[in-house]
Amino acid sequence: MSPSSRGLVPGLFLALAAALGVLGVNAHWLFPAQGETGVRYFVSAPVLARGETPLTPWVPAGATAPRDALAGRGRLMPALMASLIRQGAKPHVSALWVLAGSAALAVLALAWVAGGVAGMPGAVAATLALLASPLTVEAVTTLGPDALLAALTALLLGTLTYRPRTSVLHGTVGVLGWMAHPAGVGLVAVSMVWPFSRGSGERTRPGRLGAAGAAALPAVVVLAAGAWHPLLALPRGHGGGLPAFGAVFRGALAFLGARLPGAWGTAVGAAALLLLARLVVLEARRTPPPPAGVHWSDPAAADALALAFRPAAALVALGIVVGSGAAGSGEALSAPWFAAGVPLAALGGTGVVRWARRRPGPGRWLPTAFLGLWIAASALASRRDLLHLRETGRGYTAAHWVASPLIRWIDNASAPYAVLWTDQPALILLQTGRPSRGLSLGGADDLDAFASAFAAAPGAVVLTGPDLPRAEAVAQRLGLRVLVEDPFGRVLIR
Numbered sequence: 135m136s137p138s139s140r141g142l143v144p145g146l147f148l149a150l151a152a153a154l155g156v157l158g159v160n161a162h163w164l165f166p167a168q169g170e171t172g173v174r175y176f177v178s179a180p181v182l183a184r185g186e187t188p189l190t191p192w193v194p195a196g197a198t199a200p201r202d203a204l205a206g207r208g209r210l211m212p213a214l215m216a217s218l219i220r221q222g223a224k225p226h227v228s229a230l231w232v233l234a235g236s237a238a239l240a241v242l243a244l245a246w247v248a249g250g251v252a253g254m255p256g257a258v259a260a261t262l263a264l265l266a267s268p269l270t271v272e273a274v275t276t277l278g279p280d281a282l283l284a285a286l287t288a289l290l291l292g293t294l295t296y297r298p299r300t301s302v303l304h305g306t307v308g309v310l311g312w313m314a315h316p317a318g319v320g321l322v323a324v325s326m327v328w329p330f331s332r333g334s335g336e337r338t339r340p341g342r343l344g345a346a347g348a349a350a351l352p353a354v355v356v357l358a359a360g361a362w363h364p365l366l367a368l369p370r371g372h373g374g375g376l377p378a379f380g381a382v383f384r385g386a387l388a389f390l391g392a393r394l395p396g397a398w399g400t401a402v403g404a405a406a407l408l409l410l411a412r413l414v415v416l417e418a419r420r421t422p423p424p425p426a427g428v429h430w431s432d433p434a435a436a437d438a439l440a441l442a443f444r445p446a447a448a449l450v451a452l453g454i455v456v457g458s459g460a461a462g463s464g465e466a467l468s469a470p471w472f473a474a475g476v477p478l479a480a481l482g483g484t485g486v487v488r489w490a491r492r493r494p495g496p497g498r499w500l501p502t503a504f505l506g507l508w509i510a511a512s513a514l515a516s517r518r519d520l521l522h523l524r525e526t527g528r529g530y531t532a533a534h535w536v537a538s539p540l541i542r543w544i545d546n547a548s549a550p551y552a553v554l555w556t557d558q559p560a561l562i563l564l565q566t567g568r569p570s571r572g573l574s575l576g577g578a579d580d581l582d583a584f585a586s587a588f589a590a591a592p593g594a595v596v597l598t599g600p601d602l603p604r605a606e607a608v609a610q611r612l613g614l615r616v617l618v619e620d621p622f623g624r625v626l627i628r
Contacts, residue, residue: 137250137439138249138250140249140250141245141246141248141250141253141256142245142246143254144249144254145242145244145261148241148242148258148261148265149237149238149242149245150238152234152238153235153237153238156230156233156234157234159274159275159520160233160274160275162524164526164528165523165527165531166229166230166276166531167467167523167528167529167532168277169276169465169468170465170530170560170561171277171468172277174188174203174204174560175204175207175211175212175215175277175278176229177190177203177563178203178204178212179219179229180216182212182213182215182365183217188202188203189201189203191203191563192563192569192572193559193569193572195572195573195574196574197572204364206316207316208279208312208313208314208369209367210313211232211279211282211314213365214235214282215232218231233281235285236282236284237270237285239288240281240288240476241264241288243285243288243289244257244260244261244264244288244291245257245258246292247292247296247443248484250296250439251295251440251484251488252487252488253436256483256484256487256488258483259482259483259487260480260483260484262509263508263509264475266509266513266516267389267393267472267479267516268388268392268516269385269472269475270472271520272469272523272528273469273472275528276528279315280468280472280473281472282314283314283315283318283470283473284472284473284476286310286311286318287450287454287476287477289307290307290324290325290450291443291446291476294443294446294449295443295446298328298333298334298446299335301328301329301345301346302351304349305322305325305353307321307325308322308324308349308352309322309356312353315369316369316370316371316372316462317454317457317462318470319368319461320460320461321450322349324449324450326349326350328345328349329341329345329346329349330342330346331445331449332441332445333443334442335442353368356368370461371461371462372461372462378460378462379459381458381459382455382458382459382471385469385471385474386407386455387403387407388403389403389471389478390404390407390410391403391406392512392515406508410478410481413482413489414448414485417492418440422434436488440484440488443480443484447477447480447481448477448481450476450477451478454477455471455474457470458471466529485501486505489501530558530561534621534622535622538622539618540598540618540620540622540624541565543617544568544596544625545566551593553570553592554569554570554571554594555570555571555572555573555593555594555596556597557573557575558599559571562596571591571593573595581604581607581608581611594617594625594626595608595614595624595625595626596624596625597623597624598622598623605626608626613628614628615627615628
């Protein structure tokens with residue numbers, strides 16, 4: 135059996151189980167959760183299926199007409215949803231199938247690369263480490279591109295390992311990741327930096343520069359095509375910077391810390407990262423250099439693959455972290471750093487298995503025991519989080535919106551008001567089906583500007599999100615009173 139097929143046998147079963155699990159978990163009235171990105175995907179996919187340009191069914195803040203519904207967001211997922219809608223699927227069914235397919239591809243690609251480096255046990259250990267994470271539960275129960283980004287991350291890791299010198303292929307997978315999520319720009323950067331790493335096999339400076347240029351070529355082509363067709367436009371970063379890098383750091387610790395509460399999770403996450411780095415370095419030192427031109431049937435073929443796999447996994451994880459921090463997550467429900475869990479799980483699963491095979495004595499089982507305990511703790515945390523999510527939901531599909539008097543008022547009593555002004559138009563559209571006009575009150579000047587816009591188009595003001603703390607200031611400035619009040623929102627009218 136060739137190294138590339140050692141992980142495919144368990145990978146196929148685990149991928150099928152992952153896909154069925156995603157479909158089963160989302161068979162719930164609160165799933166999949168949706169934020170603004172999910173709502174935009176949900177309303178855009180049917181429009182894309184008709185070959186039209188999707189616009190927001192509301193007027194965004196600061197605009198006078200609907201805008202591009204996918205502006206600043208990855209367009210690959212709604213494009214995949216649209217392809218399924220053309221075959222007769224309903225929008226919510228197409229979303230579930232894309233989520234399930236993303237999970238299956240991530241598992242299959244992870245098993246593929248881990249199986250080549252550490253055999254079937256490595257494939258199983260790596261995929262279980264990923265599937266057990268609570269971040270996986272969040273990604274596959276949210277209508278967004280995080281699971282798709284993770285799948286393309288796993289695919290890039292596999293191509294770097296098995297085809298370390300096929301730069302155009304690396305760049306193609308990388309730009310698909312960028313088309314899926316703004317943080318995917320990190321995958322493009324990885325494909326361009328990879329020729330300069332030791333695992334790529336490039337030996338000369340001209341060869342490295344040429345390979346980097348070949349890796350950048352697909353992104354250049356897509357950037358040029360985006361100016362011609364809006365569906366190919368690459369998403370821009372939004373919400374990046376130091377706060378985003380802080381979120382990335384906390385997200386990485388949440389993955390490695392098995393979602394343990396408080397300081398325990400942070401401590402376990404930091405310890406797991408240090409132990410993982412130490413394990414990979416020690417295992418690499420204990421691995422003898424493989425002979426040149428080793429045949430795939432030779433047991434040393436796995437060692438040859440590991441020479442590319444280790445730096446590739448580290449570089450991919452770093453690329454996702456940098457891409458997530460630079461581009462930002464865009465909204466509270468998005469966790470693009472979840473994709474960094476793919477190479478971390480691959481390093482952990484393969485490192486533990488290869489260490490147990492190389493080191494003599496009972497000490498070789500210590501990393502195995504630690505990984506087993508970590509997977510068990512992550513699985514318990516995932517079960518706890520899933521039960522909680524089934525009771526409360528997340529984002530715009532949270533259970534409290536169903537019983538909210540604010541939503542009931544919009545459904546039953548808002549007809550006399552021709553215009554609804556709101557800081558979360560996507561929430562109002564999802565819960566009530568009513569279009570609205572967006573508002574944003576970041577500062578005093580914004581409030582003055584909104585007062586002018588409200589005077590030109592008076593109506594009701596619905597505050598449910600970031601501007602809710604300014605409800606009193608809005609009421610005083612516009613001469614409004616509170617008609618409906620609940621813990622999550624206010625309705626202000628004259």
